[in-house]
Amino acid sequence: MFDGIFAPQHLILILIIALIVFGPKRLPEIGRGLGKGIREFKGSMNEAISGAVDEAKENKPEAKSEKTS
Numbered sequence: 001m002f003d004g005i006f007a008p009q010h011l012i013l014i015l016i017i018a019l020i021v022f023g024p025k026r027l028p029e030i031g032r033g034l035g036k037g038i039r040e041f042k043g044s045m046n047e048a049i050s051g052a053v054d055e056a057k058e059n060k061p062e063a064k065s066e067k068t069s
Contacts, residue, residue: 022030
C-alpha cells in the first residue's frame with residue numbers, strides 16, 4: 001500500500017536524519033518557519049485567485065436581454 005519514498009519506514013528515517021542534522025532545539029523553529037511560509041503562500045494564492053475572478057466578472061460582457069420586434 002505504501003510504496004516509494006512515502007513508506008512509513010522511510011519517513012521515520014528522514015525524521016531521524018533531520019533530528020541529527022538540525023538538533024532538537026532547531027527543529028521546532030524550522031517547522032514553524034515552514035508552516036508560516038505555507039500559510040502565506042496559500043493566502044497569497046487565494047488573493048490572486050479571488051482577484052482574477054473579480055477582474056473576470058468586471059470584464060465579462062453583459063448579455064443584452066432586449067428583444068427586437
